[in-house]
Structure formats: C-alpha cells, structure tokens
Amino acid sequence: MARGELMKKLLASYGRDEEFRAVAEQIIVEEEQKNNRVLARSLRKTLDNSAPSTGAPKALAPLIPFPDAAGDFVERIEPVHTKNDIILSASNINVFQGLIQEFKRGEDIRRHGLAVRSKLLFCGPPGCGKTLCAEVFANELGLPMFVVKIDRVISSYLGETAANVRKVFEFARKQPCVLFLDEFDALARSREDSTEHNELRRVVNSLLIFIDRIRPKGFLVAATNLDQTLDPAVWRRFDEVIWFDKPNAAMIDRYLKLNFRNIEIDFDLHKYASHLEGYSYAEIERISTQAIKSSIIDRRKKVSGDDFKQALNDEVRRRSGLARLNQAD
Ligand SMILES: Nc1ncnc2c1ncn2[C@@H]1O[C@H](COP(=O)(O)OP(=O)(O)O)[C@@H](O)[C@H]1O
Ligand SMILES: [Mg+2]
Structure with a gap:
C-alpha cells in the first residue's frame, strides 16, 4: 500500500489499539521489504515498547511540581x-x-x-x-x-x-x-x-x-x-x-532470543548459550549488538555464526584487557 495511504490509516486508527498496531505492523513490514532494516527494527522496538498493559489500566500518579x-x-x-x-x-x-x-x-x-x-x-x-x-x-x-x-x-x-x-x-x-x-x-x-x-x-x-x-x-x-x-x-x-545474579544457561538462552527477536539469523543461538556463562546481561547485549552491526556493515540480510563468534572474541579480548588493568591496580 502507498505510504500516504498507510499514514492516513494510522491516523484514523487513533485510540483503537488493535487497529493501530495492525497498521503500524504493515508499515514496518513495508520498510523491511524496502530493505530499510535499521528503520524497521527501530520502529518495531518502539512499537514493542509501547505494548498496551494487560489488566487494569495504571493509575498515573499525580506529579508534584519539582520543589x-x-x-x-x-x-x-x-x-x-x-x-x-x-x-x-x-x-x-x-x-x-x-x-x-x-x-x-x-x-x-x-x-x-x-x-x-x-x-x-x-x-x-x-x-x-x-x-x-x-x-x-x-x-x-x-x-x-x-x-x-x-x-x-x-x-x-x-x-x-x-x-x-x-x-x-x-x-x-x-x-x-x-x-x-x-x-x-x-x-x-x-x-x-x-x-x-x-x-x-x-x-x-x-x-x-x-x-x-x-x-x-x-x-x-x-x-x-x-x-x-x-x-x-x-x-x-x-x-x-x-x-540480581549473572544469568544461568537457561536465562542466557532466553536473553539471546530476546536480543534477536526481530533479527534474521542463520545460526543456532542455543549453541552459544553455554559459551556465555559467567557473562553479565550487559556483556551479552554488547556481543549481540556487535554481531548485528557486523551483518549491517557487510549488507547481509542475516546475522551469521561468524558475526557472533567475532563479537564474542572481541568481548573476551576486552575482558582480558580489563583483567590486566585490575591486576595493575
Ligand atoms: N536482567 C536483564 N534482562 C534484560 N536485559 C538486561 C538485564 N540486565 C541487564 N540488561 C541489559 O544490560 C543493560 C545494563 O543493565 P543495568 O540495569 O544498567 O545493570 P546494573 O544496574 O545491574 O549495573 C540494560 O540496559 C539492559 O540492556
Ligand atoms: Mg545500574
């Protein structure tokens, strides 16, 4: 559908959550098809983050003016x-x-x-x-x-x-x-x-x-x-x-799936989970992001196992450097 039509539909759906989401989804898919992956990913993230709360609506707390x-x-x-x-x-x-x-x-x-x-x-x-x-x-x-x-x-x-x-x-x-x-x-x-x-x-x-x-x-x-x-x-x-502990293998698995939820990959995430034990979520996130970036830089549609391995190696290098720094303290 033409972009203008979609925009009109999006505006017309204001206030009707399901309809709004359906149109937003269409826009994202169109951007994906046009290969605007970064935009599509960022739109999807925005849409996911604005997920409607389930259950009772939240009572918004009154804001007291900043003293x-x-x-x-x-x-x-x-x-x-x-x-x-x-x-x-x-x-x-x-x-x-x-x-x-x-x-x-x-x-x-x-x-x-x-x-x-x-x-x-x-x-x-x-x-x-x-x-x-x-x-x-x-x-x-x-x-x-x-x-x-x-x-x-x-x-x-x-x-x-x-x-x-x-x-x-x-x-x-x-x-x-x-x-x-x-x-x-x-x-x-x-x-x-x-x-x-x-x-x-x-x-x-x-x-x-x-x-x-x-x-x-x-x-x-x-x-x-x-x-x-x-x-x-x-x-x-x-x-x-x-x-708040470092994630165990099962939680690493879930976290990797979360990080790659909107990303196409051509390798088995699960295989890497055991290599990541002992890493924090923030470190695993950094590895995932670096792997995704490599595929974008190479203009590949999918993140590969090599992208992930390279990013993991980078993290290992970074860690050993930090360990040396700490020893020097
Ligand atoms: N339990 C978690 N689940 C999902 N992501 C996490 C988790 N812990 C950390 N992260 C990721 O790492 C980033 C840094 O985490 P943060 O909450 O600042 O850690 P801390 O405050 O314990 O040092 C977060 O913004 C998030 O992207
Ligand atoms: Mg903190």
Whole structure:
C-alpha cells in the first residue's frame, strides 16, 4: 500500500489499539521489504515498547511540581522499558508481584496498622539489571522514577550535604515515585572508611537514619554491586533485599532470543548459550549488538555464526584487557 495511504490509516486508527498496531505492523513490514532494516527494527522496538498493559489500566500518579529544593539532586527518568524487556528469575518475579500487590492495597494494609514494604535494596554484579528493573518496576506501578544524583548530593560543601540529603528525602516523602539511589555502596562504604572526613561519615549515618524513618509514598530503591561485604547496619534498614545474579544457561538462552527477536539469523543461538556463562546481561547485549552491526556493515540480510563468534572474541579480548588493568591496580 502507498505510504500516504498507510499514514492516513494510522491516523484514523487513533485510540483503537488493535487497529493501530495492525497498521503500524504493515508499515514496518513495508520498510523491511524496502530493505530499510535499521528503520524497521527501530520502529518495531518502539512499537514493542509501547505494548498496551494487560489488566487494569495504571493509575498515573499525580506529579508534584519539582520543589526547587530537591531539583538539583534528583533527575526524572521517563520509564520506557516494560516487563517484556527484562529477564528475571522466577523468584524475583514473585517478589515483585508481591510488592506490586501490596502497593496497590497499601491503604487497606495501613488501615490495619501494618507497614507496606517500600524500601528495597538491589544487590548484584554490574550489568545484571538493577537499574533496568527499577525502571520496569516504576513503569508497572505507573509511578515516575527519580534518580538521586549522589555525586551532586555529596560533592557540594560537606557542611551542606546533610541538608541536601534531607531535601531528597523530603521530596520522596511527598512525591509518589520510585526514588533510585544508585551505587549506594559508595555511600555506605564511607561509613567504615576511616580515611574519610568525619563529617562525611556523619552524613552517611544521618542518611541511614533517614532511610530508617522514611515511609516513602512510593518506593525507595537503593542499588549496590557489593554483597556480603555490605555493612549489616545497612541491610537491616531495607524491607526487601533482592539479588540480581549473572544469568544461568537457561536465562542466557532466553536473553539471546530476546536480543534477536526481530533479527534474521542463520545460526543456532542455543549453541552459544553455554559459551556465555559467567557473562553479565550487559556483556551479552554488547556481543549481540556487535554481531548485528557486523551483518549491517557487510549488507547481509542475516546475522551469521561468524558475526557472533567475532563479537564474542572481541568481548573476551576486552575482558582480558580489563583483567590486566585490575591486576595493575
Ligand atoms: N536482567 C536483564 N534482562 C534484560 N536485559 C538486561 C538485564 N540486565 C541487564 N540488561 C541489559 O544490560 C543493560 C545494563 O543493565 P543495568 O540495569 O544498567 O545493570 P546494573 O544496574 O545491574 O549495573 C540494560 O540496559 C539492559 O540492556
Ligand atoms: Mg545500574
């Protein structure tokens, strides 16, 4: 169908989700047939990301105007990823479903004098989905996500840091949101570190007290790469500690399928899954993307096993370089 006709159909389908998707699908297929693969892929990704939520419509949280006080220290992130974009273990899915149910029935639970779990600690190695999951979680809840800029909070004059922390928490107390504190270990570690300025240690202690006291309107999510080495005084302040591990063979399989869901390949993805054990999701994503890029550069329609092997070798090279760097530290 001519492009103009399709555009007209697309506009006419506004508000009718199924029809809209069908027309959008037609446009994507046409672009694929014209060999505009990059455009087609990007359109499909956009369409997939805007998948309609199943079940009840989400209640969008009211947005409180940004109080100047916290504006410098938190950044609003528009959640775009959905649960279709993340691989989670069955036990983590259970935890999150439980948290979502609890949040939805929060008022009833509080009326019974009970607390709703709202302070979460995400632990695990880098690139295993802590940040992504916070975003998906916010999306599922229909809450905005705010990322705390810890460096801003801390690097200002030490005397002001405590006041900055207070502003951030004051914000989270009023604004229903997912407040995300990344690299929380950096903060928590300094509590132990005797070389740090006393003032900073006091600030960290006051941060922990804040965490203790706050009843967020939504969720406070802190993320750390550390595990056992994290101070127990930090652990016990959270209602839930959730682990994000590197994927096992079955999850690698699922993740590869996800990465290549709209891509034509001429090799068996499953065969590579066992070679990828020990890699993080972020690394596997990088390998997949590099393999796809090789096929685009060579103007081949399909990604080949060689593309994938080459990308895997690159990752191995990168890793051994990084290992040497770490040894030199
Ligand atoms: N569990 C996962 N499922 C799907 N993709 C993932 C997962 N974990 C990581 N990724 C991919 O790797 C990228 C980096 O992950 P991220 O959430 O920032 O890791 P972390 O915060 O644990 O360091 C994500 O944007 C996503 O593309
Ligand atoms: Mg992260």
